[in-house]
Amino acid sequence: MQKLSRTETQAMLKDAEDSFPHGACNTCECFLGYLAQLRIDSDPADKDLFVPFKVDRKDMHHCLGCDPCLPGDLYAEYMKMKAAPTPLSL
Numbered sequence: 001m002q003k004l005s006r007t008e009t010q011a012m013l014k015d016a017e018d019s020f021p022h023g024a025c026n027t028c029e030c031f032l033g034y035l036a037q038l039r040i041d042s043d044p045a046d047k048d049l050f051v052p053f054k055v056d057r058k059d060m061h062h063c064l065g066c067d068p069c070l071p072g073d074l075y076a077e078y079m080k081m082k083a084a085p086t087p088l089s090l
Contacts, residue, residue, distance in 0.1 A: 016031060034071055037075065
């Protein structure tokens with residue numbers, strides 16, 4: 001898979017942040033897992049986009065079991081998109 005563009009990364013981070021139903025989301029493993037995957041899939045030059053989301057390890061927590069878990073849903077959809085076969089260019 002090709003690296004995410006800066007614009008794509010910014011949009012995905014904004015969508016994730018906008019999906020937070022409450023204040024504990026930014027330190028939840030559901031969101032942080034998605035964030036880590038986006039960081040892996042983004043261009044290394046865009047690492048500055050992730051700085052505002054940096055949390056101290058002691059502040060991280062396990063999934064709270066929110067239903068729905070909107071950041072977790074975004075993560076799942078992203079992983080499905082990544083796994084989908086891409087059409088061949090002729």
